[in-house]
Amino acid sequence: MTATEPMTAPVPSFDDEDDGGRKLVLICSKGSLDMAYPGLVLANAALGEGIEVHIFFTFWGFEIINKKTMSDLKFVALGNPATHMPNAMMGLPGMTALSTKMMRKQIADLDIPEVPEFLDLIHESGGHLWACRMSADMMKLTEDDLYEGVEGIISATDFMELSEGAQTIFI
Amino acid sequence: MPVATMQGREIHVDEEGFLTDPSEWDEELAKQLAANIGLELTDRHFEVIRFARQDAAEQGETPTIRRMQAAGGFATKELFQLFPKKPAKKLSYVAGLQKPVGCV
Numbered sequence: 001m002t003a004t005e006p007m008t009a010p011v012p013s014f015d016d017e018d019d020g021g022r023k024l025v026l027i028c029s030k031g032s033l034d035m036a037y038p039g040l041v042l043a044n045a046a047l048g049e050g051i052e053v054h055i056f057f058t059f060w061g062f063e064i065i066n067k068k069t070m071s072d073l074k075f076v077a078l079g080n081p082a083t084h085m086p087n088a089m090m091g092l093p094g095m096t097a098l099s100t101k102m103m104r105k106q107i108a109d110l111d112i113p114e115v116p117e118f119l120d121l122i123h124e125s126g127g128h129l130w131a132c133r134m135s136a137d138m139m140k141l142t143e144d145d146l147y148e149g150v151e152g153i154i155s156a157t158d159f160m161e162l163s164e165g166a167q168t169i170f171i
Numbered sequence: 172m173p174v175a176t177m178q179g180r181e182i183h184v185d186e187e188g189f190l191t192d193p194s195e196w197d198e199e200l201a202k203q204l205a206a207n208i209g210l211e212l213t214d215r216h217f218e219v220i221r222f223a224r225q226d227a228a229e230q231g232e233t234p235t236i237r238r239m240q241a242a243g244g245f246a247t248k249e250l251f252q253l254f255p256k257k258p259a260k261k262l263s264y265v266a267g268l269q270k271p272v273g274c275v
Contacts, residue, residue, distance in 0.1 A: 009175030010188035011207045012264055014257050041274055048236060050256030112275045113237065121237060124247040 015050070023052040023166035030171060031063030033073040033103055033115075039171045040064075040118045047125040054166070055122070056159055057150075058132035061171075062139060065131060065147045070115050075103040116147070123149035130154050130162070177203060189269055193224065196267030204265045212265070216253055219245055220266045233263045233271040 024046045028039040039055060046053045063069045077083040077099040078090040089095065107114075113121060123129065131146055131153045143153060154162075172191060175182050178200055183191045188207075190196055201220060205212045212220075222243040226234045236259045239245045254261035259271050 009177050009182060009184050009207075010173065010186065012187040012189065012260070014208055014261060044237070044275055048257060048259050110275075111238065111241070113241075118275075121240070121247055125236070125251060 021052065021165065023054070023163075025163040025166040025168040026053070026055045027168065027170045028055055028057050028061035028064055029059050031060030031069070031073065033075040033100060035171060036064045036073055036115055037107070037112075037118075039169075040115070040122065041112075042169065043122050043127050044118070044125065047122065047127050052166075053122070053127040054130060054162055055127065056130045056132065056154075056163075058135050062131065062135050062141065062146075064115060065119070065129065065150055066139075066141065066145060067147060068145070070119070070147060073100075073115060075100045119147050119149055128162075130159070132156075132159075185269070189264055190267040191269070193227065193267045196224075200267065201265050204267070208261060208264065210254070210261070210265065213253075215249075216265075219243075219250065219253060219262060223262055223266045223268065227266075227268050232273070233259075233268040235259055235271045235273045235275060237275050238273070 024043070026039045026043055028036070030036070043053045043055055057065050063073055074096055076096050077085055078087055078095070083090070083099070090099070104114075112118075119129070129147070129150045131141075131143075131150050133153050133155045136142065136153045143150065146153075173184055173186065175184050175188075180195075182195050182200070185191050198217065201217075202212055205216070210216070219239070222245070223234055223239065226238065226242060234242065236247060236250055239250060239262075240247050250258040250262070254265075263270050
């Protein structure tokens, strides 16, 4: 084909007719800043692809949806070899605050929203947020303590039902 | 890079059909691109499209849905209504832009 030969333009396949029900379930079980983002980023990407998304927050993952803590997640560099920083130094007072501040800045520089705003984005995009019953009971938290977009506090059995047929990722 | 004929003129597109040169786009072409994917454009669609094109020209990259909301003030929910299921990709296709590369 030469560059000037007329052709019909290809049309991207957006798979509109494919309503095969691809479903993604993310289990967020960690409460640190660096472990909050993978789930949020994947959820948002999946929603943008028309995939049904459920996030199940359990154990330390409650930090992400607890109104008291969601804006203030921390990054702890101590014991994390990927930071390439000596533990003797990272264990000093103030180091967690410093490393958290640095990570927050890196995230903000990429124009990636902070956790509460990210949850808004996911909620408005149609993502479903769920909290774990056992964790809520352990931490003595009710729906009033959690981000408004959380649809309910559900049991492990409920979770089995909603995750049927889903691709499930544990974070 | 394929060259397609649309509306009686040559349009450069990539393998999937996204325009590779935004300057070859006009609003009449947008209507045809929208029809290709089963959309009928309203005035509101065009407001979104014009902002996306302006932002892409200024920033050098196609805005993501998050950027459309943060910088353009378009509610995420509304973008999903206007460009169902895959708003970022559909918007960029109709607006004559490449798919967004940003993760968020």
